Amino acid sequence: MAEKLVEIKNLKQHFNVGKANEVKAVDGISFDIYKGETLGLVGESGCGKSTTGRSIIRLYDATDGQVLYEGESVHGKKNKKDLKKFNRKMQMIFQDPYASLNQRMKVMDIIAEGIDIHGLAKDANDRKKMVYDLLETVGLNKEHANRYPHEFSGGQRQRLGIARALAVDPDFIIADEPISALDVSIQAQVVNLLKELQEEKGLTYLFIAHDLSMVKYISDRIGVMYFGKLVELAPADELYENPMHPYTQSLLSAIPLPDPNYERNRTRKAYDPAVHNYVDGEDVKMREVSPNHFVDCSEKEFAEIQEHLAAKK
Amino acid sequence: MEKILQVKDLELSFHTFGGEVKAIRGVNFDLYKGETLAIVGESGSGKSVTTKSIMRLLPEATSEFKNGEILFGGRDLTKLSDKEMQKIRGKDISMIFQDPMTSLNPTMPIGRQITEPILKHQKISKDEAKKVAIDLLRLVGMPKPELRMKQYPHQFSGGQRQRIVIAIALACNPQILIADEPTTALDVTIQAQILELMKDLQKKIDTSIIFITHDLGVVANVADRVAVMYGGKIVEIGTVDEIFYNPQHPYTWGLLSSMPSMDAEDAKLYAIPGTPPDLLDPPKGDAFALRSEYAMKIDMEQPPPFFKVSDTHMAATWLLHPEAPAVEPPEMVIERMKKFPGSRYYEGSAN
Numbered sequence: 037m038a039e040k041l042v043e044i045k046n047l048k049q050h051f052n053v054g055k056a057n058e059v060k061a062v063d064g065i066s067f068d069i070y071k072g073e074t075l076g077l078v079g080e081s082g083c084g085k086s087t088t089g090r091s092i093i094r095l096y097d098a099t100d101g102q103v104l105y106e107g108e109s110v111h112g113k114k115n116k117k118d119l120k121k122f123n124r125k126m127q128m129i130f131q132d133p134y135a136s137l138n139q140r141m142k143v144m145d146i147i148a149e150g151i152d153i154h155g156l157a158k159d160a161n162d163r164k165k166m167v168y169d170l171l172e173t174v175g176l177n178k179e180h181a182n183r184y185p186h187e188f189s190g191g192q193r194q195r196l197g198i199a200r201a202l203a204v205d206p207d208f209i210i211a212d213e214p215i216s217a218l219d220v221s222i223q224a225q226v227v228n229l230l231k232e233l234q235e236e237k238g239l240t241y242l243f244i245a246h247d248l249s250m251v252k253y254i255s256d257r258i259g260v261m262y263f264g265k266l267v268e269l270a271p272a273d274e275l276y277e278n279p280m281h282p283y284t285q286s287l288l289s290a291i292p293l294p295d296p297n298y299e300r301n302r303t304r305k306a307y308d309p310a311v312h313n314y315v316d317g318e319d320v321k322m323r324e325v326s327p328n329h330f331v332d333c334s335e336k337e338f339a340e341i342q343e344h345l346a347a348k349k
Numbered sequence: 350m351e352k353i354l355q356v357k358d359l360e361l362s363f364h365t366f367g368g369e370v371k372a373i374r375g376v377n378f379d380l381y382k383g384e385t386l387a388i389v390g391e392s393g394s395g396k397s398v399t400t401k402s403i404m405r406l407l408p409e410a411t412s413e414f415k416n417g418e419i420l421f422g423g424r425d426l427t428k429l430s431d432k433e434m435q436k437i438r439g440k441d442i443s444m445i446f447q448d449p450m451t452s453l454n455p456t457m458p459i460g461r462q463i464t465e466p467i468l469k470h471q472k473i474s475k476d477e478a479k480k481v482a483i484d485l486l487r488l489v490g491m492p493k494p495e496l497r498m499k500q501y502p503h504q505f506s507g508g509q510r511q512r513i514v515i516a517i518a519l520a521c522n523p524q525i526l527i528a529d530e531p532t533t534a535l536d537v538t539i540q541a542q543i544l545e546l547m548k549d550l551q552k553k554i555d556t557s558i559i560f561i562t563h564d565l566g567v568v569a570n571v572a573d574r575v576a577v578m579y580g581g582k583i584v585e586i587g588t589v590d591e592i593f594y595n596p597q598h599p600y601t602w603g604l605l606s607s608m609p610s611m612d613a614e615d616a617k618l619y620a621i622p623g624t625p626p627d628l629l630d631p632p633k634g635d636a637f638a639l640r641s642e643y644a645m646k647i648d649m650e651q652p653p654p655f656f657k658v659s660d661t662h663m664a665a666t667w668l669l670h671p672e673a674p675a676v677e678p679p680e681m682v683i684e685r686m687k688k689f690p691g692s693r694y695y696e697g698s699a700n
C-alpha cells in the first residue's frame with residue numbers, strides 16, 4: 037500500500053458557531069491522501085470542498101478533528117519554525133488566478149514571494165535565476181518576469197499561480213478549481229502541465245473540481261462530498277463504473293458528454309436524501325464495499341450493496 | 350424548413366485606442382424555426398459579439414457594422430432605429446446571459462420584472478399580466494409561484510434566478526431565444542435541469558434557440574446544429590452529428606481532442622498550441638494556420654472559402670480542396686469518425 041502523506045481525521049469546520057446562521061461547512065470527514073497521488077474532490081457548490089482544502093492548509097482553525105501531515109498534526113499549537121515548515125510543504129492554487137495575484141506587483145516579485153519568506157535564495161542573482169527557471173517550468177519565459185498580471189491571459193495567469201506555488205518546492209498542492217474559469221483547450225494545457233509536474237517532482241495533489249470529466253482524467257481516486265460530508269471515495273475508474281451512493285449516481289448521471297449519441301439516451305437520476313429512510317440513531321458511516329471503495333451507508337445499505345456487487349460479478 | 354433569421358456576410362469592428370478590432374470578419378448562417386443552433390469556440394472568437402449584434406446590444410459609439418445584413422421578418426436589423434429595435438428586443442428576440450443578475454433588477458420583486466415586458470409588448474391588463482407571470486414561473490418549475498412573485502432576486506438560488514430570467518425571456522413567446530453561456534456558472538445537476546427546461550419549453554412554444562457555450566458536453570446535449578467560430582469567423586457548421594462524428598476543420602479537431610473522453614485512458618490531452626489571432630491585425634490567410642500542424646502554404650496567403658461536405662455541412666479549410674493532400678486527423682478524431690456512416694473511417698453501425 038502506498039504511503040500516507042496527509043491524514044484527515046473527523047475534520048469539522050463550522051462557521052458562526054452558536055449563532056442563528058451557523059453553517060456546518062465540513063461536518064466530520066475522514067480520508068487519507070497518499071504520497072504521489074491525485075485525489076479529486078467533487079460535489080455541488082456549497083458542499084464544503086473549498087473549506088476542506090482551506091482547513092487542511094490551515095487557512096482556518098478546525099472546529100474539531102485532526103489533520104496529520106507525515107504523521108504530525110497540522111492544527112493546534114505550533115511554534116513559528118514548525119508553521120513555516122508546513123507552509124512550505126503545502127501550497128494552494130486557486131480558481132481565479134487574477135484575484136489571487138497581487139495586481140500591483142511584477143511577476144518577478146509575485147513568484148519570488150515564497151522564496152523571500154523562506155529565504156531560499158542565496159542572493160539577488162540566485163533569486164532571479166530561480167524565478168526564470170520557474171517561469172520556464174510552467175511554459176512561460178523570462179521576459180514575462182517584468183510584466184504585471186493584467187498583461188496575461190487567463191491560462192497564463194493560472195501558470196503564474198502554479199509557478200508561485202512551486203517556488204517553495206512543496207510536496208503537496210491543493211488545487212481549488214484551478215481550471216474552472218478557463219477555455220477547454222487552455223484547460224487541457226494546464227492539466228497537462230500539472231500532470232507533467234507531478235511526474236517530475238513527485239507532487240501530491242488534492243484536486244477540487246466540479247467538472248467531472250476532467251477530474252476523472254486527472255485523479256487516481258475521487259471523493260464525493262454532499263453537504264459537508266464525504267459520501268463516497270473510490271479509485272477514479274471504479275467510481276464512474278460502480279457508483280454506489282445515490283448522490284454519486286445522480287451527480288454522474290447529470291454530466292453531459294461530448295457525444296451526441298450518448299446524450300440522446302442519457303437519463304438523469306435525481307437524488308432525494310429521503311430514500312435512505314434512516315431510523316434515528318442508525319449507524320451511518322463510511323464502509324468499504326469493495327477494496328478501496330468506501331460508501332457512506334448504514335449496515336442495511338451495506339448488505340444491499342454487497343448483494344448488488346455480488347450479483348454483478 | 351423555414352428560415353427565421355439570416356446572417357449574411359456580417360462584418361463588425363470596434364474602434365479602440367489600439368486601433369480597429371475586427372471582431373466579426375464575415376459571418377454567415379441561417380437559423381431555422383424551432384431548432385437549436387449552438388455556437389462554440391474559444392474566448393474572444395466572436396460568439397457574444399455575433400449575438401449581441403443581432404440584438405443590437407453593442408456600444409453605438411465604438412462599434413461599427415462594416416458589411417452584411419441580419420434579416421429577420423423581412424427587415425435588416427442592422428439598419429433599424431433604436432426605437433424599432435426596442436419593439437423587437439424582449440418580444441420577438443430575447444436574450445439570457447451567464448450571470449442572471451445582469452438581467453435582474455436587485456431592488457424589484459421578481460413578479461414585477463416578469464409582468465413589465467408583458468405589459469410593454471402586449472395589450473393586456475395588469476391582473477392578466479400577473480396571471481401570465483405566475484403561469485410562466487410555474488412553467489419554469491418554480492414552486493409556489495404566487496408567493497414567490499413578491500420576493501427579490503437575492504432570495505433565490507443561482508439556478509432559480511436563471512429560471513426567472515428564462516421566464517422573463519419567454520414572457521412574450523419570442524421567436525428567437527439567444528442564450529449566452531446560460532449554464533456555465535451552474536452546478537451540473539442544476540445545469541441538467543435548466544437544459545431540460547429549455548428543451549421542454551422549446552417544444553411547447555417552438556422557439557428557435559441560439560445557444561453559446563464552450564462546453565462540448567452541453568453542445569452534444571442541446572444542439573441540432575453547431576457553428577464553430579474561430580478568430581471572428583465561422584470555420585465549420587453542420588448538424589450536431591456531423592460536427593462531433595465527422596469534423597473537417599483542424600480547429601474543430603483540436604477542440605474535440607482537448608476534452609478527455611470518459612473511456613480514453615491516460616493519453617495526454619491535446620492542447621492547441623499558440624494563442625488566438627490578433628484581431629487588430631488578423632492573419633491574411635487561414636487565421637488558424639499558425640497554430641495548425643496541418644497548415645499548407647496557401648493557408649498563409651489566402652483565407653479558405655467554405656467547402657461543402659454535405660447539404661448541411663460546410664467547413665472553411667483548404668484541406669477540403671480537391672488538390673489538397675489527404676491528411677490523417679488526430680487519433681481521437683478518427684475514433685469519433687468511426688461512428689459516422691458518411692465518414693471515410695466508418696466502421697459499421699453507430700449504436
Ligand SMILES: Nc1ncnc2c1ncn2[C@@H]1O[C@H](COP(=O)(O)OP(=O)(O)O)[C@@H](O)[C@H]1O
Nearest residue numbers: 051052059061080081082083084085086087088
Ligand atoms: N468564511 C465563511 N463564513 C461563513 N460561511 C462560510 C465561509 N466559507 C464558506 N462558508 C459556507 O460553507 C459552505 C461550504 O462552502 P465551500 O467550502 O466554499 O463550498 P464549495 O467549495 O464546495 O463550493 C457554504 O454554505 C458556504 O456558504
Ligand SMILES: Nc1ncnc2c1ncn2[C@@H]1O[C@H](COP(=O)(O)OP(=O)(O)O)[C@@H](O)[C@H]1O
Nearest residue numbers: 363370372391392393394395396397398399628
Ligand atoms: N466593446 C468592445 N470593444 C472592443 N473590443 C471588443 C468589445 N467587445 C468585444 N470585443 C472584442 O471582440 C472579440 C470577440 O469578443 P466576444 O464576442 O466577446 O468573444 P466570445 O467568443 O468569447 O464571446 C474579442 O477580441 C473582444 O476582445
Ligand SMILES: [Mg+2]
Nearest residue numbers: 085086087212
Ligand atoms: Mg469552492
Ligand SMILES: [Mg+2]
Nearest residue numbers: 396397398529
Ligand atoms: Mg462571450
